[in-house]
Every structure is written in structure tokens, then in C-alpha cells.
Amino acid sequence: MTSLWFExxxxxxxxxQDVRVTIDAGRITDVAAGVAVQPHDERHAIALPGLANLHCHGFQRGMAGLSEFRGRPDDDFWSWREIMYRFLDRLTPDDIAAINGLAFVEMMESGFTRxxxxxxxxxxxxxxxxxDPAEMAGAMVAxxxxxxxxxxxxxxxxAHGDFGGAPPAPGQRRFLSDVDSFAALVAASRAKLPADAGFGIAPHSLRAVTAEELTAILPLADGGPVHIHAAEQTREVEASVAWSGQRPVEWLLDHADxxxxxxxxxxxxxxxDECDRLAASGAVAGLCPVTEANLGDGIFPAARYLVAGGHIGIGTDSNILIDAAGELRALEYSQRLRDRRRAMLGSDAVPSIGERLFREALAGGARATAAGTGIAMGQPADLFTLDIQNTAFAGADMRTILDRWVFAARDKAIDCVWRGGRKWVAGGRHIARDAIAARYRTAVTALLA
Ligand SMILES: [Zn+2]
Structure with a gap:
């Protein structure tokens, strides 16, 4: 049993204020506000519930910074993808464990607990x-x-290289399944997961899966989440219209429940119309604003979507720079740059942009990862504290604390992070950082040699 006390x-x-959280066997067993600190409580200033990172390709952390040069005048998502395919050609399961390991450490240090x-x-x-068809999944679990x-x-x-069941490209050979081999992969992957893991499936995109295959694989989610890339690129939207007469999100809303x-x-x-219908569907829009900016994807209509009651969560996707606060900041700034206005994503109920986006990302992340969340009785003990010594928080009141974290804190804003009741980050540093970073350095150095 652990007890934490927060101002x-x-x-x-x-x-x-004056919140005491009791933790047992990885879960929060009691939360009491307005209570005095007790002798054995561990004391901290400000606590927040841990966020879920809802979209990640961990291995891409190993190529962060390797595609930020001019290759040809029309460099775009598709020329980045060629570089990514060349990088992943060489990855072994050990490389995956090493690269994902560092990505996960960086996520924990930035406030993600899932x-x-x-x-x-x-x-x-x-x-x-x-x-073992789940060899790579096993590396991820490790x-x-x-x-x-x-x-x-x-x-x-x-399974395919483009809309309408087009054959895959050679660079896609490491991804491919058919419906039967995917069912075997799903079963083998689930068998490797620890009890507190979540599970769902991800038809990659309408470029990679036919309508028939989508119908066939959906039951494999077994009630868990279903994630799909959709409408990231204008070229993808045009190809979808050429294939079906419909845009990708429009097609999914009409054909996929x-x-x-x-x-x-x-x-x-x-x-x-797609924006309003997606908001009404109850689905989560999985936004990855830092990657979307890096890849030149475009700007999600977040202001309209939130007014329509849509759910959002945030993901680090390509892991070019892993930073939960940075994702929320990039999301708000994208709206400001497009509309030449300020304070776009606040609401009447929660005017603070930082707090509104944090709350939205918390709820949407939990929904999209099928995980419990929040500092509340019965939930997993996943939470973090801000480092009140950071000058960004000087004189802070609660009205602005999350705005300061999201927009103004630079690094070292987070002090401790607990996941499943265990403290994994202390003083802003993950307890296994040194060993995991050393292994990452060895793996990536060899890959790039
Ligand atoms: Zn992605």
C-alpha cells in the first residue's frame, strides 16, 4: 500500500486541494480531498492523471531526424515514406525492443502512461x-x-498497396497478411500480453484493406478498439474518390458502422459534413499534430469538430519528438495559424486551452485504448506530478497551470510518474533510462553504419 498526498x-x-491518494496492487483504492497529510504520505505539489498516447509506430523513433533534408523539390509524405521503408528493411526483433524501449521511456517522462x-x-x-507469428509483438511487449x-x-x-486491392509494393513486404494469417497473428499476439494490456485491431487504411477484408477482420477486435488511418493526405482523398466516388472518412461512415x-x-x-458526422459517431479522432506538421499533412478542423461534440485524443505517431505537451500545443497553434486568431480550442465551460485539451486528450485517449483513466477510486494508479520548482510555474494558480505546462514550460516540467502504482520516473528521469538509452544507441548506431 502506498499513500500520496498532493497540494x-x-x-x-x-x-x-489537499488530496490523499491510496494505492494498492496497482490501483487507486481511495481518493480523499481536503484532508491533512499523514506521517507516511509521500508529498507533492501538483498531480495530474497520466495520458494515453493513442497512436504510435515505435520503430520510427530510430529514424527521427534522418529525413529533414531536401532530397528533391517535391518532397512530401510519400518521399518520407520511401526513407522510412529503407530504414525498416533492416530491423530485427532486438532492434524493435531497443528502439521502442527508448520511445516508451521518453513517453513516460513526458506524461504518457499508456x-x-x-x-x-x-x-x-x-x-x-x-x-512465431507474434515475434515482433513479443519484442514490443518486452x-x-x-x-x-x-x-x-x-x-x-x-494486404494491399492502394485502394481497390492493388498489389503491395516490395517495401511493404514486412507488413503483409491475409485474413487467415492475420487471425493467427492476432491469437499469437494476444497470448503474449500481460493482464493490464489493452487489445484491439488496426486495419491500416483503406489503401491497404478491401471492403470485404475489413468486414472479415472486424470480429477479431473482440469488442476492443478499431483504429484506422484515414484522410491524412490529399492524394489519399483523391485516390479514394477515384476508387469509390467517396472520400475516405465519408466511405467509412457509410460502410463501416x-x-x-x-x-x-x-x-x-x-x-x-464529414466533420459533423464523425463528431456525432462517437469515434475518436486520433490527432498527431507534431507528426502531421512534420510530414506536411495538413490541419485538422479541431475548432469545428469540438463544437460539434467530437472526441479527440493525441498520438506521437512517427515519434519525431515525443512530448505530450508539445502535441497539445501544436494542435492549438495549427488552428491559430490557419485562422489568424488566438485561444481557439477553449470552451465556455473550460476556457483554459491547456486544461481543455488535456481533459479532451485524457478522455479520448482512454476511449481509444480501452483503458481506465483519471485519479479516481478503482482506476489504475497512473499519474504524474509537475515540478513546481520549474520557473514556468512561479506564482501559478490552478486556472493557468496547464496553460503554463502546455505553452510555456520547456522541458523538466514533470517531476514523478507512476504507472500501475509504481514510480517509474523520479526527478524527471526514468529509472531505467541509462540502460535503455545505451541499448538504443548501440542498436541505432549499428543500423545506420
Ligand atoms: Zn500512423
Missing amino acids: RALLPGGWA VAEFHYLHNDADGRRYA AADESGIGLTLLPVFY VDARWCLVHATHLTD
Whole structure:
């Protein structure tokens, strides 16, 4: 049993003072506000519930910064993808464990306590299944276990190179399944997961899966979340229209029973009608604003979508720079740059942009990862504290504390992070950082040699 006492904590009903949280067997067993600190309590200033990172391709952390040069005048998402395919050609299961390990450590240090891994690297370098079809998933599980982060595994179904069942490209051979081999992969992957892991499936995109295959694989989610990339790129939207007469999100809304179990990743390019219908569906829009900016994807219509009651969550996707606060900041700034206004994503109920986006990301992340959340009785003990010594918080009141964190705190804003009741980050530093970083350095140095 552990007991923590906070001067302030963000509870489901709002900010509370003098909060005592009791933890047993990884879960919160009691939360009491307005109570005095007791002799054995560990004391901290400000506590927040841990966030879920709802979209991640962990291995891409190993190529962060390797594609930020001018290759040709029309560099875009698709030329980045060629570089990404060349990098992943060489990855072994050990590389995956090493690279994901560091990515997960960085996530924990930035306030994420759970990650949904959109896992599509299933086959060996020649495109053959490993003897154990869940070999790569096992590497992911090992990395999550070592870092302490909660894992929601989303094995990806990927069968085609473009809309309408086009044949895959050679660079996609490590991703490929058919419906039967995917069912075997799903079963083998689930068998490797620890009890507190989440599970769902991820048809990669309408480029990679046909309508018939989508219908066939959906039952494999077994009530868990379904994630799909949709409308990240204008070229993808145009190809979808050429294939079906419909845009990707429009097609999904009309043909796939999109509901609260679904997470449409990116959903960048929406008509007003798609935006309002997606909001009404109960699905989560999985926004990855830092990656979307890095890849030149476009700007999600977040202001309209939130007014329409839509759910959002945030993901680090390509992991070019892992930073929960940075994702929320990039989301708000994208709206300001497009509309030449300020304070776009606040609401009457929660005018603070930082607090509104934090609350939205918390709720949407939990929904999209099928995980419990919040500092509340019965929930997993996943929470973090801010470092009140950071000058960004000088004189802070609770009205502005999350704005200061999101917009003005630079680094070292987080002090401690607990996941499943265990303290994994102390003084801003993950307890296993040194060993995991050393292994990462060795793996990436060898890969790039
Ligand atoms: Zn993605």
C-alpha cells in the first residue's frame, strides 16, 4: 500500500486541494480531498492523471531526424515514406525492443502512461512470417514491460498497396497478411500480453484493406478498439474518390458502422459534413499534430469538430519528438495559424486551452485504448506530478497551470510518474533510462553504419 498526498490534484470533477491518494496492487483504492497529510504520505505539489498516447509506430523513433533534408523539390509524405521503408528493411526483433524501449521511456517522462502501438512490422526482412507469428509483438511487449508503460497492442492488417486491392509494393513486404494469417497473428499476439494490456485491431487504411477484408477482420477486435488511418493526405482523398466516388472518412461512415469503438487516425482532410458526422459517431479522432506538421499533412478542423461534440485524443505517431505537451500545443497553434486568431480550442465551460485539451486528450485517449483513466477510486494508479520548482510555474494558480505546462514550460516540467502504482520516473528521469538509452544507441548506431 502506498499513500500520496498532493497540494492540488486534477480529479474527474475538477481541481481539488489537499488530496490523499491510496494505492494498492496497482490501483487507486481511495481518493480523499481536503484532508491533512499523514506521517507516511509521500508529498507533492501538483498531480495530474497520466495520458494515453493513442497512436504510435515505435520503430520510427530510430529514424527521427534522418529525413529533414531536401532530397528533391517535391518532397512530401510519400518521399518520407520511401526513407522510412529503407530504414525498416533492416530491423530485427532486438532492434524493435531497443528502439521502442527508448520511445516508451521518453513517453513516460513526458506524461504518457499508456501507449497504443499501431503495430505493422510483422514479417522478417524477406517478407516471411517468423516461426512465431507474434515475434515482433513479443519484442514490443518486452519493451513496454521494461519501461513500465501500459500497452494497448493494435496488430495491423495490411494486404494491399492502394485502394481497390492493388498489389503491395516490395517495401511493404514486412507488413503483409491475409485474413487467415492475420487471425493467427492476432491469437499469437494476444497470448503474449500481460493482464493490464489493452487489445484491439488496426486495419491500416483503406489503401491497404478491401471492403470485404475489413468486414472479415472486424470480429477479431473482440469488442476492443478499431483504429484506422484515414484522410491524412490529399492524394489519399483523391485516390479514394477515384476508387469509390467517396472520400475516405465519408466511405467509412457509410460502410463501416463507425462508433465509439473506432479511432480514425489523423482524419485531417474533412468536409464540414464529414466533420459533423464523425463528431456525432462517437469515434475518436486520433490527432498527431507534431507528426502531421512534420510530414506536411495538413490541419485538422479541431475548432469545428469540438463544437460539434467530437472526441479527440493525441498520438506521437512517427515519434519525431515525443512530448505530450508539445502535441497539445501544436494542435492549438495549427488552428491559430490557419485562422489568424488566438485561444481557439477553449470552451465556455473550460476556457483554459491547456486544461481543455488535456481533459479532451485524457478522455479520448482512454476511449481509444480501452483503458481506465483519471485519479479516481478503482482506476489504475497512473499519474504524474509537475515540478513546481520549474520557473514556468512561479506564482501559478490552478486556472493557468496547464496553460503554463502546455505553452510555456520547456522541458523538466514533470517531476514523478507512476504507472500501475509504481514510480517509474523520479526527478524527471526514468529509472531505467541509462540502460535503455545505451541499448538504443548501440542498436541505432549499428543500423545506420
Ligand atoms: Zn500512423
